[in-house]
Amino acid sequence: MAQPEIQIPEGTPVEETPAGDVEMEEEVEESILPDLEPELPVRTTFLDYLKSPIIELAVGSGDHQTTLWAHQAMLIKSPYFANLCAQFPEGATQRRIDLPTEDLAATGSVLEYLYNNEYFPRRLSSAKDSALEPDPSLPSPDTTGLALLKHARIYTLADKFQLPALKSLAHAKIHRTSSTAKGEIAYARYVYKETSKDDVTIRRPVAAFWATRSHVLRHDAEEEFKAMCLEFPQFGFDVLSLVLDQKEKKTEARHVEPSVVPGSAHGRKRARVSQG
Template sequence: MADPEAQIETPTEEEVAEDVEMGGDEADAGAGEGDEATMLADIEQDVPEMTTFLDYLKSPIVELVVGTGDNEAILSAHQGMLVKSPWFAEQCAQFNSGGPRRIELASEDLTAVGSVLEYLYNGEYFPKRVNAAKDSALENDPTVSSPDNEGVALLRHARVYTLASKFSLPQLKSLAHAKIHRTESTARGEIAYARFVYKETSREDNTIRKPVAAFWAMRSHVLRHEAEDEFRSMCLEFPQFGFDVLSLVLDAREKQKEPSSGTPVVHAGRKRARVSQG
């Protein structure tokens, strides 16, 4: 007796289409899971790594040669700290592999450079503010005599201000300027400070120059007698200083003479006496 033939059922077109759709859904689900995993990986890669203080200390040592001759001193600093300054970062980028890591600062003041390094490491420099307030008084500095006729304290902050400008450290520049206005001095000390400002800063730097001129314009009638020779020498050496002070004095007098209505006063020109020829 012959075996019965096996019957193979052929799926209909509807069943085939349904199977294809189901398979597509499963593929899409798998693809979605892969995309989600990729997105999570991307997010994890964007998380920045935290730089610790120890990381700074692990960075290479850079020598700073400050001054020349008998006044030359070599300071050491970690490159990781120095490159907070764009100027130092540019200098460090020029080091040759295996060569000396040295930066020459022949014309800079040693104490001021030390203050800059102190700021890069600690975010402050001596004398520090007594508290975090911007208008806080400063710590006592036993190295400055009292009265400070030489303007030592003012000059210290002024030098830090100019270095902060050179090294592109705007926050340090602002800090030094704030400390200048918290520093007591004498008429002679103020003249020494004014001479440095008008010699070492640009004419366009009104941030530090304008307060100097305003200080002398408001107090020149008193301070001039305490340091008359120094004041005269300053005006002759830096005519711009004398002009700035005089301009502020004249502006103040004009405002005092203006009527309360705000209408400007027009002064008639004085006529010159005619000399009789007869």
């Protein structure tokens, strides 16, 4: 059945919504919209990095000084460089940072990492045990430890520039680099000279390497090993401590009683010095 049509006589006033109510509804809608549509983060493109000011890096000193250039937006990924760049006057046309004591090749590798998140020689795959691509600039076999020293210098620079990811990467590449006994000694000397004694991340593997292989490697580089122990007594102590730890563990595993008991009369006596 059709519904009866309702007709409104002409002249009858139509009820209008008060203007104030309309404004109030609009205000409510405006207050809700920002919550419904949050602002998206602005993506920084590679082009944005290239638009940033150029920083002059003076690496080395005297006749050995070399000038490198890098974009400020790349450099400030490092808190060390971010602090230095923050000191430049607003709108400064010349921006220079002096690095008089830094190694040129290692500094170049740090810059390579800041731009590419990697440095040469790169890993051949993303696997944890991936080997490194060959470096034709290094001798083979590496009797000088140049390959190990390359990564060790990058490790110490990454520590100074406060780049923990680069520090970890350099440390991982150290363990993927082959060398000889003399090369390992050159690397150990650098580590014990240039790193903090509290940095067990890089020092302990060096001592452990020699502790587990000293009976073989010592004969391949006996003079170098002796000089290393005399120059850095801490190295000799660390190696000896690990060797003794290994012996104690083997003794405990075999459940053998120690041959010398403190305070016992059965302990080995000191050899008598002949008077004749």
